Amino acid sequence: xxxxxxxxxxxxxxxxxxxxxxxxxxxxxxxxxxxxxxxxxxxxxxxxxxxxxxxxxxxxxxxxxxxxxxxxxxxxxxxxxxxxxxxxxxxxxxxxxxxxxxxxxxxxxxxxxxxxxxxxxxxxxxxxxxxxxxxxxxxxxxxxxxxxxxxxxxxxxxxxxxxxxxxxxxxxxxxxxxxxxxxxxxxxxxxxxxxxxxxxxxxxxxxxxxxxxxxxxxxxxxxxxxxxxxxxxxxxxxxxxxxxxxxxxxxxxxxxxxxxxxxxxxxxxxxxxxxxxxxxxxxxxxxxxxxxxxxxxxxxxxxxxxxxxxxxxxxxxxxxx
Numbered sequence: 288x289x290x291x292x293x294x295x296x297x298x299x300x301x302x303x304x305x306x307x308x309x310x311x312x313x314x315x316x317x318x319x320x321x322x323x324x325x326x327x328x329x330x331x332x333x334x335x336x337x338x339x340x341x342x343x344x345x346x347x348x349x350x351x352x353x354x355x356x357x358x359x360x361x362x363x364x365x366x367x368x369x370x371x372x373x374x375x376x377x378x379x380x381x382x383x384x385x386x387x388x389x390x391x392x393x394x395x396x397x398x399x400x401x402x403x404x405x406x407x408x409x410x411x412x413x414x415x416x417x418x419x420x421x422x423x424x425x426x427x428x429x430x431x432x433x434x435x436x437x438x439x440x441x442x443x444x445x446x447x448x449x450x451x452x453x454x455x456x457x458x459x460x461x462x463x464x465x466x467x468x469x470x471x472x473x474x475x476x477x478x479x480x481x482x483x484x485x486x487x488x489x490x491x492x493x494x495x496x497x498x499x500x501x502x503x504x505x506x507x508x509x510x511x512x513x514x515x516x517x518x519x520x521x522x523x524x525x526x527x528x529x530x531x532x533x534x535x536x537x538x539x540x541x542x543x544x545x546x547x548x549x550x551x552x553x554x555x556x557x558x559x560x561x562x563x564x565x566x567x568x569x570x571x572x573x574x575x576x577x578x579x580x581x582x583x584x585x586x587x588x589x590x591x592x593x594x595x596x597x598x599x600x601x602x603x604x605x606x607x608x
Contacts, residue, residue, distance in 0.1 A: 320396040322460045331372045341368050341375050349377045357382055358585045362456075366499030369461045390587040392489050395445060399583050401572040404446045407438040408477065412446040413568040414454060415468070417551035423503060424454050425466045425547060427563070431473030431509065435481045444486050448493070452579070455499050455573055464503035468547065470556075472509030477523070479513050491524045502529065506543055508536045508556060 318335070319327050327333040345364050349357045358364075364378075367385075371377035411432050415425040426447075433443060454460045494502055507514070522530075536543050539555035552558025561573050 303377065314454055319458050319462065322476075324525065327369070327462050331369055333369065333373065337373055338365070338368075341373050341378075344375045345378055349382070352383070355383065355386060355587055356585050357386065358582070366455055366461050370499045370501060381497065381499065382432055384492075385499070386586045388489060388493050388497045394441065395448065395489070396484070396583065399445075400570065400576050400579050401449050402576060403571070404449060405438055405442055407434060408442045408446040409565045409569045411438070411443060413448055413563065413565045414589055415452050415547075415563070416549065416567060417548075418459065419466050419547045419551075420545070421463060421503075422459055423463045423466050424457055424460050425468055425551075426450055426454065427468045429470045430478065431471050432512070433474075433478055437480055440481055440483050440486065444483070444490060447450070447490070449572055449579070450568070451493070452582070453575070460500045464501035466503060466547070467505040468543075468556075469505065469507045470509055471507060471511050471514040472555075474511045474513045474517070476513045476516065479517055479520075482517075488524055491521060491529075495529055496528055503531045503532065504546065504547070505529070506536060507534065509541065510535060511537055 318324065318338075319333075324333075326583055338436070342361060345368065346359050349355065349359055364382075367381050371381055411429045413427050415427055419423055428447060451465075454465055496525040534542070540549075540552075544552070544557065549558045550560060553560055553562050
């Protein structure tokens with residue numbers, strides 16, 4: 288499709304018409320922005336015909352799941368097809384994983400609206416205004432800034448899920464993946480003790496088996512002794528592919544800037560931009576209250592993990608990122 292566009296541009300002569308452009312590029316419903324179309328075709332195998340065929344098949348498979356009321360909107364389903372490179376059965380399994388994770392985390396998803404996230408949590412978790420050098424969105428998390436007397440770990444975790452859910456709507460995240468930047472400056476053992484192991488496990492399950500985008504790299508800066516303890520705590524739940532994507536930078540940001548330009552980072556990370564304003568990120572989430580309210584209408588009928596339909600152990604290809 289995009290290869291056709293390239294040859295068209297190189298060989299065209301005369302007048303450029305809309306018909307010429309439409310034949311060379313995908314302008315159909317559900318199509319990606321032009322700059323992402325070639326990547327999606329080459330890496331995910333996405334074409335208009337495959338997209339239509341996969342959507343139809345996935346909807347049929349979801350209709351055959353009597354215990355699951357899944358969102359069947361095209362925009363939602365395409366996220367899961369893209370993250371599984373149009374393997375429809377794999378996309379189905381990831382959707383089921385996604386809704387099982389929500390159903391078994393009832394306290395996390397109760398009143399699941401961005402307006403419920405307190406200001407203290409908003410300062411710790413945010414989406415950066417700029418993308419990395421590969422065009423991937425960046426989620427910033429600052430565990431070292433967490434004041435345990437101001438915000439609970441549950442609210443901190445919810446803030447992270449809200450941002451990830453928002454990122455999943457971004458076509459760039461669906462095709463290129465996302466980046467995590469975690470700042471552990473000031474992270475202490477006392478703070479670690481306030482973390483919920485069960486929520487940590489649910490969070491790693493969400494990152495590795497459920498979310499409809501790939502976590503391509505996890506940058507960690509200003510790690511402390513408590514970070515080493517934290518990593519040892521969660522390592523048994525980290526799969527090999529995610530483990531291989533963890534980067535430890537300490538207080539040297541030179542390699543970080545090769546991936547996230549210094550002009551996109553504030554001074555605390557050796558950058559050149561003004562201090563980050565969390566409200567730039569959260570203003571967009573607050574404007575989407577209706578979207579998050581609607582998403583809560585879908586899922587499994589029960590919130591009791593013991594009553595959820597039994598699922599086989601996912602094959603290795605479904606646990607990779």
